[in-house]
Amino acid sequence: MPTRVLIVGAGAVGAFYGSRLACAPNVLVSALCRSNYKAVKSKGFQITSPQYQEYEFKPEHTFQSPEEVRKAAIGWDYLLVATKALPDLGDDSSLLEGLVGDKTAIVLVQNGLGVEEPYQRRFPNSSILSAVTIVSAAQPSHGVISHNRWTRISIGPFLPHLDSGGTGSKTSDNIATELNKHLVDLLQQGGISDAEAYDHAGLQFVRWHKIAINAAMNPSSTLSGGSTNQAMSNDPELSRHLLGVMNEVLDAAPKVLGQPLPKHLATADRILRSTQKNASGSKPSMAIDWEQGRRMELEVILGNPIRIAREKGLEMPRLQSLYALLRMAQENREKEGKSKI
Ligand SMILES: NC(=O)c1ccc[n+]([C@@H]2O[C@H](COP(=O)([O-])OP(=O)(O)OC[C@H]3O[C@@H](n4cnc5c(N)ncnc54)[C@H](OP(=O)(O)O)[C@@H]3O)[C@@H](O)[C@H]2O)c1
Missing domain, CATH: 1.10.1040.10 (N-(1-d-carboxylethyl)-l-norvaline Dehydrogenase; domain 2)
Structure with a gap:
């Protein structure tokens, strides 16, 4: 079975890492777009990079709304969220309603602190992976991604019960840790050699x-x-x-x-x-x-x-x-x- 990834917020960061995951063996990457939907649906993403040169990334499916994703009824292994983190504008965790199955990991590739909380509140039994990247990337026009510099992405399972000495469930902690390792492996296989796996505290x-x-x-x-x-x-x-x-x-x-x-x-x-x-x-x-x-x-x-x-x-x-x-x-x-x- 292929690993299925949905990029939620397919802008500079989401499309860049999505395009690398799509290069790993047996990984199928789809994209939930917004203003760039038409361009991506017709031509995919055109990516330029000093490291990976010019290439095209055509998502397996390109969706224009969460409703359309729900109708497709696909079992997602990873929902990779790379919207800007703007909790003052709305709660983006609602985009994932109906998409999170028993084996789905939610991956947050966003700057800031506390970005995990809304997702944990809405999906308390799901694996949440928290990711920090130092990449420099931009989307100068719809579907055109310029990767400028750096690739490092650090990812760890979000297990906040460990902060207060709580125990949580060992099984679900282990599942999140395994899903975390697997995602880092896939990124490395897709050419991100400095993708790194951390534990929660790290x-x-x-x-x-x-x-x-x-x-x-x-x-x-x-x-x-x-x-x-x-x-x-x-x-x-x-x-x-x-x-x-x-x-x-x-x-x-x-x-x-x-x-x-x-x-x-x-x-x-x-x-x-x-x-x-x-x-x-x-x-x-x-x-x-x-x-x-x-x-x-x-x-x-x-x-x-x-x-x-x-x-x-x-x-x-x-x-x-x-x-x-x-x-x-x-x-x-x-x-x-x-x-x-
Ligand atoms: N760019 C970098 O170099 C960089 C580096 C490190 C960390 N980060 C962090 O990574 C995160 C993403 O940044 P970014 O630069 O990739 O931002 P971005 O280029 O603006 O991409 C965000 C994407 O999410 C889409 N989006 C937002 N709300 C959506 C919704 N409700 N449904 C569907 N799509 C939605 C946006 O669509 P619209 O275009 O329609 O708004 C846009 O395509 C941020 O937290 C940022 O701080 C960025």
């Missing part, structure tokens, strides 16, 4: 570590008028601010997670030094979303980390200022009717 540290980068770069670029990561990290004042934000998050993470920060994760100084040398001219997605009048991933990148830390009695004042300012800017713009949301 993956949550990777999420916090990515938040250190995202919470520093994304809002700062937006508030400084769309500066590139490199320009910000070479500016004497902004670089101090970036270090301050990253250290704030990296100091909070071990206190929230109750374990020391794993040694393999880069320090804030190291991240800053490597960003100073990154001449790609890349700009964080939040700044691009702001420029295009779209909702920003403020809640999962800033709001949730602040709230999760606060529950443990910790304040992150630099993040809090960035969050308060940007949330109000977004609210004001929407009131003026200048947003596409």
